[in-house]
Amino acid sequence: MKRISIYILVTLCSLLLLTNGLYAEDNKPFSGEIKATGKLVDIDGNKAKFNEYRDLKDGVYGKIRLKFDDDQYFMKLNAGDIAYDTQNYKLEGGMWGKYKMYFKYNEIPHNFTYDAKTFFSGAGTNRLTTGAPFAIGTPATFTPVNLFDYSLKRKQMEAGLKLEVLKPFYVDVSFAREGRDGIKPTGVAPITSPISFIEMPEPVDYVTNSLKAEVGYEKNPLFLSLTYFYSEFSNDNQRLFFRNPFNALTFGAARDDYLTLPPDNKYNNFSFRGRAKLPLDSALSVKLARSETRSDYNLLDYYIRATGIQSVTLSDSKFDGKRVTANYDVTLTSRPVDFLGARVFYKYYDNDNKSDRITQTDTLVNAGNPFTTRLFDYNKRNYGAEFDIKLPAKFSLTPAYSYLKTNRQRGDLPKTTDNTYSLDLKWAGLDFMTAKVGYERLNRSAVHQIPTMVFFATYQARADVVEKYQRRFDAAPMERDTYKASVDIYPLDVLSLGLHYKNKKSKYTDTVLGLRDDKANEYGIDADWKISNFITVNGYAEYMDTKSSQVQRYSTTAAGLDPNVAGSANNYNWKLDQKGKTYNYGAGVEVNAIPKKLTFNLNYDHIKSDGFSDFSFFDFTPPNNRDISNVDDYRKNSLSLKAKYNVSKNLAVTAGYAYEQYKYSDIAVDGYLYAYLTTPTAVSSLTGAYSAPSYKANIVFAGVTYKF
């Protein structure tokens, strides 16, 4: 692909450059730009994190833009980062007002960790092997060491056609294909007790093909559209087989341990959208949609235990998954008089799970009694209204209300009801200033019940105790208040200043165990000022602080799970306040040292995060040094300086320097070990995924741009 791309581009460039000379300067249909930038990159530290989504290294980066544009036809070609892992191309052409065709190709890398280590052979495949079982109890057995990179790459292609020639009817058709390959980290507990785990490379070899077709009619008062979307996902690896190093049975025996991987699936969505313009500056909009997702997966009827291979009886060796959604949206907007506008909406979304329910019998689960998988599905009914009321003295008021009812097939919180009220006030009484304040209140109520432990019936006694107090935050009853205020000041056309503040507080009213409070504050300022034709400056600063509080119960027995029972060494309540502060600021200056000739750009950005976990223990006092002071602490500094000199109307040269520093500290990776004892007898093994991400990088670049 890379080589072919370069040949095609070079040919096109040559052709267009030659053709360009045939036209007079002022009325040329051809134009373009060719840019080459040489870069020298010096990275000290984690190269993968530095290049997380990019491919910056020593080399020459090419960019080409070609354009043909006359009164009837147009064609554009954009190519960037040619032959690098971030290369992208877009070719489009057509006839003005009649049709348009396009083709796109894009690559997106996602690098996690380079030179990760594993004792397995076969990283990147779906079969990981190792020579001999571990000698339990010593990390020194993790040999040999095989190196690999945790890295994914997406290769996206898309082609499409848009027809407007039949106006007011239109047709849009596009086809897309995305390949994703590479390795990402995964992990397994190879045996259930004693607890240990192995981090290992999971192969990614996905392809997603998509087709979208839309036909429509767009002529006032009507807009009508029918859309069909089909997407097919395929995974080359349905399972990751690995030799369980803790189980000698898998060495020389017929079966390896395995991890199930995402199934192939097919998704289709058919939708109708319509909008009718009505009298009194009103419009009625409707969307009706139905989607269906299907998957199938061949199940294996065994799993590996420390002491052997455990067989499971399955009601069906093949799982057929099917999920059907239906969506109905209706929105009526109206502005019958200039001082009053309204929006009334209704939305119903149903997610119906029609997958197979598989019954399993395992002598070690549920006392050997059969157990059947549960299907999760849900529906949401949402309606509400928003009004826009113009008041005297250039005030405007926006009251709104929304009602949302959710029904879900779930053991603990099957129903929730949200009532949301909001009020926004805006004042634009001065020509140079707009001020806004807003308030929103969410009241969520929920039906709660104690779930039945289907798979582990022996745990029912524990659930009966703890579930009385546990509320899961995604559906727990809550009250949330949000306050916001902002001011935009623009005294001059060349000067603008913005200030904003937001405060959000959530209180989970029925929660005894679980997340109980969540708070966040945001303060921000940004400014742009074109001081003169020579200098433009901009800057921003934002500070965010968050705090969430959760209360949990540690206990080794069912009775001890009751948070009202007095604490002891084996049964006690504990509280965690997770606090985080984020500071982000930046500034930029553009100096036109010689107007239209020489420009300097200087930009600086800084972001810092400081996290803290504050533990408290009730009725029991463990050692006091247990707080975590480094929770995703990091700081990143980015500086760039660029000079651009226009040698002539066609030729420009650029040069510059960039510096980037990222420093990370977190309790989860500080003092990282690749192998260690989990208990005196169990060994765990890591590969280095996400460890030591800090880096410093210096980049020097120089380039030349030729425009024609």
Next chain:
Amino acid sequence: MRKNLLILIPLLFVFLFIVHISDNAKGSTNYVGSETCKRCHEEAYASYAKSIHAKKAISDSPANRGGCESCHGPGAQHVEKGGKDGSILGFGKKVSGKEKSSKCLTCHGESKHVAMWDASKHRSADVSCDDCHSVHSTKEKNLKAKEPELCYSCHLDIKVKANKQSRHPVKEGKIKCNDCHNPHGAFGKKAVKADAVNELCYKCHSEKRGPFMWEHAPVEENCLNCHDAHGSNHSKLLTRKMPQLCQSCHDFTRHPGIPYTAEYGFEGSARGVLSNMLIARSCLNCHTNIHGGFGVGPRGPRFTR
């Protein structure tokens, strides 16, 4: 109810089509022609002439509707008053968003791209077309700046999130705001381009689509229960740090209820041995298939295979 809706709604559209009386704008005799505008506004005219709006091949373009005056309105009074402020629609900050947008919607109001503009949050916030687009521009979609900087000029809080250490490749230009949100309005909350958040996320993360034999209810209902799509200080765009994020729902005997304090880190040697729960990928060290899986026996419902 649903069947009735399916019949009622198309009928309603037919009815509305019949009753609608279009009120076409009346003609005006106060036009002076683009050549007159060009005499004083040469630079603006030159940029217009290069833009898509000057294409006569497009039947309803300004070039076929009176040029400059198709957007700025009749220019006779403006000429008479020697170009005085307020004598013509100038698209400045003092003009309301609604007034400016209504000019654009005269031509673009029928387009599918703005079919939901009436219901959009941008419209109710008095954002006008020219806040983002320049009529005179020759850039992609006539945008005044590239995404995401254009969107960040109002949504500074999102910019800060996108600067955080765990994020999508928005800064690198590989994902655009417009890939997920429709700035011209959509039916869903936050103008997302799908019927539900998960259906949007699955467009790129199609491997998460399942359906799986073992499903994790909050995952199936809403990705945003655990992830912040705009960026996070915590890995994998998680809203809170693991294992505490998981523990705020899973409290039980054995390890879900243990307070994983500093002593559970690599360097926390108080217990003499290390635990798997806090270090590296935390809960995911073992519960790796948290988005769904096909494990049999006890491995399935615990998402460990």
